[in-house]
Amino acid sequence: MPDVLVAGGGPTGLLTAYELERAGLDVLVLERDARPTTQxxxxxxxxxxxxxxxxxxxLAAVEPYVEARLPAGHFSGIRIDYADLPTRFPYQLGVEQAYVAAAIEARLRTPVLRGAAVTAVEQDDEGVTVTAGGRDHRAGWLVAADGGHSTVRTLLRAAFPGTSARFSLVVADFTLASKPAGLADDWQLPSGTAGFLLPLSGGRYRAVVGGEEQQRLGRDAPVTAEELQRALTDAYGPGIEVGEVLWASRFGDAARQLERYRHGRVLFAGDAAHIHLPVGGQGLNLGLQDAVNLGWKLAAQVRGHxxxxxxxxxxxxxxxxSARVLVSTRAQGGLGVPDPYAAAVREIVAGLLAGPEARRSVALELSGIGITYPGIIGRATGVPVAPDGRAVLVGASLPVGWADRVETREGTEPQLVRPDGYVVWAGGPGLDTALRRWFGPNE
Ligand SMILES: Cc1cc2nc3c(=O)[nH]c(=O)nc-3n(C[C@H](O)[C@H](O)[C@H](O)COP(=O)(O)OP(=O)(O)OC[C@H]3O[C@@H](n4cnc5c(N)ncnc54)[C@H](O)[C@@H]3O)c2cc1C
Known part of the structure; x- marks a missing residue:
């Protein structure tokens, strides 16, 4: 019997499984789709x-698929320069999500059981029984990373308050039979929330459109090549001609968040826990960071320390x-509405964001570099995580009793780093207290 079941083999579920197995746990990922997605x-x-x-x-496994390094993020299409962020990576990577997921999956020893859609969840004092693909699976814990329409969330009737979608957009990947004059061949930051067109590898293009027709059509209406053609002609003129539509889907600006991320022995992560307009490129990043925050804590719980x-x-x-990302994406959605009032607010906000302090504070937020938690001193930079999921103590001697949970390293800058890369002690008194607070009693 595995220690933990993970529902959903998207980027969040895969990275959670990776964190758990690094810490020595037995994990099984249950994934609905029969094959890894290429979308x-x-x-x-x-x-x-x-x-x-x-x-x-x-990162090395993702690098070959990187199509752009963008030295800025954007807030509803307003450029937010990343140049002075305190990180080795002051840029966004332009890379398709499927390659990020594939890079994680390639490193997993954990099996990913495909064609195994979760249909029932029962929990008791000792564990969780999950029915997936018509079979029952039992484990001590379940991580629900089954995406924005989470079945686990529905089965547990977990409160998911927030706001419903007010507008609808289409995302599509396609080839072009004819390109409009002046269409850039490299990645550009979008200049608003209502649409963009950018080239992907292999002669494919990605568009997001959200015109009047998209507002009229129902959420479940199939996206046709004709609808896409009309939207692109409206935006780019008659010179553009859609070739083959490779993938298309509708999405909106619904913004919701679980009231509680833990329901007994079930923990929610990624889109299963929070949904919002994907403006500013935040959702995948929230999911990856949920995974690294949860992994070591759940591993410690399973191991009993x-x-x-x-x-x-x-x-x-x-x-x-995530609550803050909901605020940010709602604000960005509001600024992108095509009406004179939104345009007026946008003009004021763009003016404010031209100031260095406001720009930097938004850059810290969008990039994730500014994320911090109570009791945290900062992010560890240049202290790679321990391969076995232990915390890392640099430049100090470890008191007796924690070696199974803390690796020691030479260094001149004393610090105690949690397995998710956050510093909880940085020299001086308090090492013992920090060890107990985060890693349990000495044994
Ligand atoms: C148009 C668009 C553009 C976006 N752009 C960005 C961006 O640039 N940057 C960014 O950070 N985020 C972006 N996002 C958001 C990002 O794609 C999501 O936040 C991300 O996919 C979340 O990952 P996840 O693993 O939590 O969920 P998902 O990627 O949805 O994965 C969930 C997995 O669970 C599986 N599953 C579903 N139901 C079941 C079940 N019952 N049983 C078992 N498995 C199940 C699914 O098959 C899937 O593999 C965008 C979203 C959209 C719609």
Whole structure:
């Protein structure tokens, strides 16, 4: 019997499984789809997520698929320069989400059981029984990373408050039979929330459109080549001609967040826990960071040395981060509405964001570099995570009793780094207290 079941083999579920197996747990991923997806909703990986991938040795596998390094993010299409961010990676990676997921999956020893859609979940005091693909699976814990329409969330009747979609957009990947004059051949930051067109590898293009026709059509109406052609002609003129539509889907600006990320022995992560307009490229990044926050805490819980409240600190730390992304994406959606009032607010906001302080504060938020939690001193930079999921103590001697949970390294800058890369002690008194608070009693 595995220690943990993970529902959903998207980027969040795969990275959670990776974190758990690094810490020595037996994990099984249950994935609905029969084959790994080649379709990518997300195209942007933010600086903090690049750090997370690099720390784990996963970045090298993503690099060959990187199509752009964009030295800025954007707030509803208003450019937010990243140049002075305190990171080795002051840029967004333009890379298709499917390659990020594939890079993580390639490193997993954990099996990914495909064609295994979760249809029932029962929990008791000892564990969780999950029915998937017509079979029952039992484990101590379940991580629900089954995406924005999470079945687990529905089965548990978990409260998911927020706001419903007010507008609808289409995302599509396609080839062009004819290109409009002046269409850029490299990646550009979008200049608004209502649409963009950019070239992908292999002669494919990605468009997001959200005109009047998209507002009229129902959420479940299939996206046709004709609808896409009309929207692109409206935006780019008669010179553009759609060839083959490779993938298309509708999405909106619904913004919701689980009231509680933990329901007994079930923990929610990624889009299963929070949904919002994908403006500014935040969702995939939230999911990756949920995964690294949750992984070591759940591993400590399973191994029996988690201090009181450690597992619940997953909700306490990550819920406010997503809540803030909901605020940011709602604001960005509001600025993108094509009416004179939104345009007026946009003009004022763009003016304010030209100031260095406002720009930097938004850059810290969008990039994830500014994320912090109560009791955290900062992000560790240049301290790669331990391969076995232990914390890392640099430049100090480890008191007796924690060696199974903390690796020691030489160094001149003393610091104690949690397995998710956050510093909880940086020299001076308090090492013992920090060890107990985060890693449990000495044994
Ligand atoms: C148009 C668009 C553009 C976006 N652009 C960006 C961007 O640039 N940057 C960014 O950070 N984010 C972006 N996002 C958001 C990002 O794509 C998501 O936040 C991300 O996919 C979340 O990953 P996840 O693993 O949590 O969920 P998903 O990627 O949805 O993965 C969930 C997995 O669970 C599986 N599953 C579903 N139901 C079940 C079940 N019952 N049983 C078992 N498995 C199940 C699914 O098959 C899937 O593999 C964008 C989203 C959209 C719609």
């Amino acid at each position: 990518s909703k997300a195209l942007a990986v933010q600086p903090r997520s690049i750090e997370v991938l690099e720390d784990r040795g996963l 988690a201090p009181d409240g450690l597992l619940d600190s997953y909700h306490d730390e990550r819920h406010p981060v």
